[in-house]
Amino acid sequence: xxxxxxxxxxxxxxxxxxxxxxxxxxxxxxxxxxxxxxxxxxxxxxxxxxxxxxxxxxxxxxxxxxxxxxxxxxxxxxxxxxxxxxxxxxxxxxxxxxxxxxxxxxxxxxxxxxxxxxxxxxxxxxxxxxxxxxxxxxxxxxxxxxxxxxxxxxxxxxxxxxxxxxxxxxxxxxxxxxxxxxxxxxxxxxxxxxxxxxxxxxxxxxxxxxxxxxxxxxxxxxxxxxxxxxxxxxxxxxxxxxxxxxxxxxxxxxxxxxxxxxxxxxxxxxxxxxxxxxxxxxxxxxxxxxxxxxxxxxxxxxxxxxxxxxxxxxxxxxxxxxxxxxxxxxxxxxxxxxxxxxxxxxxxxxxxxxxxxxxxxxxxxxxxxxxxxxxxxxxxxxxxxxxxxxxxxxxxxxxxxxxxxxxxxxxxxxxxxxxxxxxxxxxxxxxxxxxxxxxxxxxxxxxxxxxxxxxxxxxxxxxxxxxxxxxxxx
Amino acid sequence: xxxxxxxxxxxxxxxxxxxxxxxxxxxxxxxxxxxxxxxxxxxxxxxxxxxxxxxxxxxxxxxxxxxxxxxxxxxxxxxxxxxxxxxxxxxxxxxxxxxxxxxxxxxxxxxxxxxxxxxxxxxxxxxxxxxxxxxxxxxxxxxxxxxxxxxxxxxxxxxxxxxxxxxxxxxxxxxxxxxxxxxxxxxxxxxxxxxxxxxxxxxxxxxxxxxxxxxxxxxxxxxxxxxxxxxxxxxxxxxxxxxxxxxxxxxxxxxxxxxxxxxxxxxxxxxxxxxxxxxxxxxxxxxxxxxxxxxxxxxxxxxxxxxxxxxxxxxxxxxxxxxxxxxxxxxxxxxxxxxxxxxxxxxxxxxxxxxxxxxxxxxxxxxxxxxxxxxxxxxxxxxxxxxxxxxxxxxxxxxxxxxxxxxxxxxxxxxxxxxxxxx
Numbered sequence: 001x002x003x004x005x006x007x008x009x010x011x012x013x014x015x016x017x018x019x020x021x022x023x024x025x026x027x028x029x030x031x032x033x034x035x036x037x038x039x040x041x042x043x044x045x046x047x048x049x050x051x052x053x054x055x056x057x058x059x060x061x062x063x064x065x066x067x068x069x070x071x072x073x074x075x076x077x078x079x080x081x082x083x084x085x086x087x088x089x090x091x092x093x094x095x096x097x098x099x100x101x102x103x104x105x106x107x108x109x110x111x112x113x114x115x116x117x118x119x120x121x122x123x124x125x126x127x128x129x130x131x132x133x134x135x136x137x138x139x140x141x142x143x144x145x146x147x148x149x150x151x152x153x154x155x156x157x158x159x160x161x162x163x164x165x166x167x168x169x170x171x172x173x174x175x176x177x178x179x180x181x182x183x184x185x186x187x188x189x190x191x192x193x194x195x196x197x198x199x200x201x202x203x204x205x206x207x208x209x210x211x212x213x214x215x216x217x218x219x220x221x222x223x224x225x226x227x228x229x230x231x232x233x234x235x236x237x238x239x240x241x242x243x244x245x246x247x248x249x250x251x252x253x254x255x256x257x258x259x260x261x262x263x264x265x266x267x268x269x270x271x272x273x274x275x276x277x278x279x280x281x282x283x284x285x286x287x288x289x290x291x292x293x294x295x296x297x298x299x300x301x302x303x304x305x306x307x308x309x310x311x312x313x314x315x316x317x318x319x320x321x322x323x324x325x326x327x328x329x330x331x332x333x334x335x336x337x338x339x340x341x342x343x344x345x346x347x348x349x350x351x352x353x354x355x356x357x358x359x360x361x362x363x364x365x366x367x368x369x370x371x372x373x374x375x376x377x378x379x380x381x382x383x384x385x386x387x388x389x390x391x392x393x394x395x396x397x398x399x400x401x402x403x404x405x406x407x408x409x410x411x412x413x414x415x416x417x418x419x420x421x422x423x424x425x426x427x428x429x430x431x432x433x434x435x436x437x438x439x440x441x442x443x444x445x446x447x448x449x450x451x452x453x454x455x456x457x458x459x460x461x462x463x464x465x466x467x468x469x470x471x472x473x474x
Numbered sequence: 475x476x477x478x479x480x481x482x483x484x485x486x487x488x489x490x491x492x493x494x495x496x497x498x499x500x501x502x503x504x505x506x507x508x509x510x511x512x513x514x515x516x517x518x519x520x521x522x523x524x525x526x527x528x529x530x531x532x533x534x535x536x537x538x539x540x541x542x543x544x545x546x547x548x549x550x551x552x553x554x555x556x557x558x559x560x561x562x563x564x565x566x567x568x569x570x571x572x573x574x575x576x577x578x579x580x581x582x583x584x585x586x587x588x589x590x591x592x593x594x595x596x597x598x599x600x601x602x603x604x605x606x607x608x609x610x611x612x613x614x615x616x617x618x619x620x621x622x623x624x625x626x627x628x629x630x631x632x633x634x635x636x637x638x639x640x641x642x643x644x645x646x647x648x649x650x651x652x653x654x655x656x657x658x659x660x661x662x663x664x665x666x667x668x669x670x671x672x673x674x675x676x677x678x679x680x681x682x683x684x685x686x687x688x689x690x691x692x693x694x695x696x697x698x699x700x701x702x703x704x705x706x707x708x709x710x711x712x713x714x715x716x717x718x719x720x721x722x723x724x725x726x727x728x729x730x731x732x733x734x735x736x737x738x739x740x741x742x743x744x745x746x747x748x749x750x751x752x753x754x755x756x757x758x759x760x761x762x763x764x765x766x767x768x769x770x771x772x773x774x775x776x777x778x779x780x781x782x783x784x785x786x787x788x789x790x791x792x793x794x795x796x797x798x799x800x801x802x803x804x805x806x807x808x809x810x811x812x813x814x815x816x817x818x819x820x821x822x823x824x825x826x827x828x829x830x831x832x833x834x835x836x837x838x839x840x841x842x843x844x845x846x847x848x849x850x851x852x853x854x855x856x857x858x859x860x861x862x863x864x865x866x867x868x869x870x871x872x873x874x875x876x877x878x879x880x881x882x883x884x885x886x887x888x889x890x891x892x893x894x895x896x897x
Contacts, residue, residue, distance in 0.1 A: 014586070015536055049499075120830070162615050272717070324606040346608065378549070380550075382549055385570070
């Protein structure tokens with residue numbers, strides 16, 4: 001060791017974590033809002049990180065509005081929007097965005113169809129012209145429609161190949177049942193795909209693309225004022241669309257279904273012969289993001305299964321070695337997503353892993369320990385300093401608040417709860433919202449290798465289901 | 475593009491230090507890259523570099539077994555690590571007042587790791603890694619092809635003929651003595667680059683790095699495998715039965731290593747073939763003809779060699795031989811007739827936008843500097859590679875396609891439905 005290194009070594013104390021410096025200053029992004037003359041709601045936040053516009057446009061063409069028998073319509077309709085405009089064919093449209101260096105994509109979820117654009121400022125105006133054409137003058141070509149349908153037939157055929165996807169499909173079917181489109185995969189099934197026409201897709205889109213139901217979420221250096229300038233050509237064209245009175249009155253909302261309640265814990269097993277691992281989903285219905293309990297529950301969940309050092313991961317991964325990772329969450333959303341645990345475990349440990357998960361949920365009913373609470377509080381509070389570095393983080397913040405109806409300072413609400421709640425309040429909250437004896441358990445794994453041990457968990461023999469979640473005859 | 479500001483230092487123990495001050499956000503991001511990966515594994519010890527990465531998160535002399543995750547998370551940070559053929563990267567991003575915490579943790583495991591290692595940790599992380607392999611390579615549809623392809627593409631003695639995840643048998647046989655030897659041999663300051671980015675004062679940060687890392691002794695004498703570009707002389711074909719319903723075809727060609735004069739042309743060629751839905755392969759296979767459900771293409775250069783790979787999943791009713799034949803025709807046509815007008819410019823614009831987006835945060839910029847330093851030999855060589863792509867013309871793209879994809883036979887892997895019931 002050199003002399004300078006020796007003297008340097010004397011200056012560090014390795015026995016414990018070194019003291020932190022003074023906490024850096026930071027602030028939450030500021031959201032500015034405006035309702036345009038057409039009725040479109042615009043929310044934007046300034047971000048100086050890059051000279052770009054990030055824009056999200058949403059309209060209520062979500063899966064929840066699909067008629068029964070037309071499951072998959074929302075995603076088919078969204079996919080068709082990327083298949084050219086009145087002026088441009090599919091490849092021409094792709095080339096036009098590429099020529100601007102813009103990334104553009106369209107997806108749908110339960111509530112909405114969402115278009116995402118990311119483009120450098122000096123190309124934003126041209127990119128917005130293209131986006132307006134995509135939304136307002138889609139091609140709706142027969143040839144394109146047949147091709148998209150053919151590709152979906154291939155996707156349906158491969159759907160059962162992936163155990164994660166099977167677990168998700170089985171879960172949705174058991175969670176929502178058959179009386180809502182949410183109980184089916186987002187791309188529907190062979191029958192609904194065959195039954196859906198191009199006209200269905202076009203009508204579905206047009207009926208939901210009403211100015212008063214459109215939301216624009218943006219981030220750019222110039223904030224709302226600049227975003228409105230870029231949106232002006234789209235706004236002008238939206239002003240020409242008459243708002244359907246009934247639709248305006250409903251504000252594009254749809255009546256959300258209620259998840260099925262099932263009482264005591266049951267295990268549903270989709271067989272996958274020879275699988276080296278079992279895919280597990282464990283949970284029950286819970287509250288929407290707008291419910292006052294959601295932020296507190298999502299904060300407490302950090303200690304149960306929200307981070308690497310949570311109880312579930314330390315036990316099932318770091319102590320037992322059953323899995324590569326395990327997480328839990330109160331999913332929230334606009335319509336009461338579940339509390340759910342998700343993991344993939346070695347086949348030989350399937351039943352034991354479930355027993356441990358149940359034990360951890362039961363044990364968490366009394367709430368986090370003082371040490372865990374201090375940990376979660378510190379982690380959440382200090383992470384805020386680094387969460388708003390990128391334009392994408394700014395856009396996600398605006399989108400989350402606008403779409404879930406949260407307050408502009410919702411991260412602080414979560415902290416306030418951790419700081420101000422008492423142990424008995426936390427226990428009461430968990431006792432009300434965590435139900436370890438009323439679990440829906442989905443196992444996608446090798447029936448022959450796991451069924452016997454699963455039957456010994458005290459929840460009866462596993463109910464056999466197919467890869468869509470429908471019960472198989474005994 | 476704005477120039478990337480950074481300083482370069484070397485401590486007396488050989489640790490290379492890159493400082494990238496950036497005060498726009500109150501964060502610091504530390505990336506410590508060790509120049510060892512699965513290419514350095516000995517026969518019968520595959521999967522070792524990656525298993526070792528897991529063990530380095532299990533504490534050290536002054537840090538408890540879950541301490542690394544616990545301390546960083548509690549301080550509001552994020553962290554992870556990853557292992558490739560050539561290097562192992564550890565990183566954390568924290569609020570800017572927590573720089574010393576990151577330095578304490580990283581220096582403790584560099585200097586004082588073995589004291590805290592025990593059989594329980596090894597057994598546990600071996601189980602975790604074997605579950606990672608099951609999850610990502612055995613359960614995931616088509617993923618079994620990755621290992622088969624590596625072995626088909628390179629001769630058995632080539633360092634890239636096996637994947638970093640390794641084999642169950644080798645992982646099972648790993649002992650504490652193996653782990654100690656691996657650590658002693660590779661985890662040294664003179665075999666690493668530490669890159670620090672974010673909101674800090676460079677002189678103070680350098681002094682802190684010297685304080686925490688300066689006492690860890692150098693080792694020297696690292697034997698590096700020589701650059702090992704490979705040319706294939708005969709077509710290797712493999713068929714992998716899997717629990718899938720549609721066949722998938724992969725064609726891969728060995729290509730030169732990082733920093734080679736053809737790197738930019740091959741990367742641009744991959745973009746021309748499949749970067750967007752209107753690219754050559756996507757357009758023909760998924761828009762005009764519907765032979766494939768999806769297609770991807772990539773040029774991947776590593777330190778010792780590279781590969782150019784095309785993977786397509788068949789559409790309903792399309793047999794793998796027909797799909798393979800059409801892919802070969804499309805590659806040959808592109809190499810013979812050149813790239814359609816305007817395409818190269820669009821792909822360069824796209825690459826420029828991707829480059830700007832990728833570097834929009836301190837963590838990615840710091841990571842890019844560290845990786846470029848270790849893998850390319852200079853911190854900013856990755857920017858030069860990007861500029862080379864921007865300067866590349868059609869002649870060079872076509873020439874690279876011809877020499878690497880037409881004038882040498884590929885390795886071909888078909889994944890087919892078990893029992894053969896498809897197409």
